[in-house]
Amino acid sequence: MTPDRAKSWLTVAMVAGVALPFLLLGLLHADADPRADAVAIPGGSFAMGDGAHHPEEGPVHRVTVRGFRLSRTEVTNRQFAAFVRATGHVTDAEKPVDGRAFPNARPEDLLPGAMVFRVQPGLDAAMCGVGEMPWWHFTPGADWRHPEGPGSSIDDRMDHPVTQVTYRDALAYCAWAGGRLPTEAEWEWAARGGLDGKAYVWGDEERPDGRIMANHWQGGFPSRDLAEDGFHGTAPAGSFPANGYGLGDMAGNVWEFTSDWYDPATYRGRDGAVNPRGPAMGVDPMGTGFGQRAMRGGSWLCDRAYCFRFRPAARHGVDELTATNHTGFRVAWDE
Secondary structure (H helix, E strand, C coil), rough: CCCCHHHHHHHHHHHHHHHHHHHHHHHHHHCCCCCCCEEEEEEEEEEECCCCCHHCCCCEEEECCEEEEEEECEEEEHHHHHHHHHHHHCHHHHCCCCCCCCCCCCHHHHCCCEEEECCCCCCCHCCCCCCCCCCCEEEEECCCCCCCCCCCCCCCCCCEEEECCCCCHHHHHHHHCEEEEHHHHHHHHHHHCCCCCCCCCCEEECCCCHHHCCCCCCCCCCCCCCCCCCCCCCCCCCCCCCCCCCCCCCCCCCEEEEEEEEECCCCCCCCCEEECCCCCCCCCCCCCCCCEEECCCCCCCECCCCCCCCCCCEEEEECCCCCCCCCCCCCEEEC
């Protein structure tokens, strides 16, 4: 090999050695980049709420939302893992709870862990009293990497929505992604996908042509999940048809945090509002000392007879410290 050719090969090798790590990093980042598939949501006005089902969904009122961008699906385990690698973030479920904030708590309830759903054979949810939900179990060791507790894994669920994260974990991810959580009004406007006043994000018929359109519970809740939709638990993000704006999973799969505080009376007296936000503080029905944040969309646990919240108007509250295996989030960005 001549000296000139050797010099040329050396130059190529040096350039490749410098460029390859950045190329690989770029490919990895693109695979988990939260902005990569963000959808532009146009601004507009719509009838928010529903007067036919749960009282907290009404009254129906007209609001206007400005344009923004929203994740095509919920944040996935793959995307959340990239965030954790980049920042070293430790989720709330991975930390012990400060007993000084909960002086009456049992020691085992202060361990790192989260709430896990357990099937309850033979139980009729309709027979349970208000606030009684024996299907939820605080499980030490449950976290986003182990959604059902020790022994469970997300190794084969990297494209499923991340769960076992709290509102505060969601805020941390959004800040890293350069975005924020959507408001309730933004979320519902986006979920409707241009179909104003419809019962579902796809129209008025729950199962058009007999087709199940979202990942939710089929069978008697919480005793038996028939999985007629093909899934026990979460499904890969975007497994069901997208709505009119191209957004997936705006019904079912996992509940999604919004930025608003939650109050059942939020909608009273705000007809005609522009970019409305929630109340100054959320309700605290469990007496935890922490107000609740509003969640939207329903989850894989929503049963037609018991919960029936896989609808765009459905709303629910959860405190900022609670992580469950049916709650996740997606990111919004201002235009």
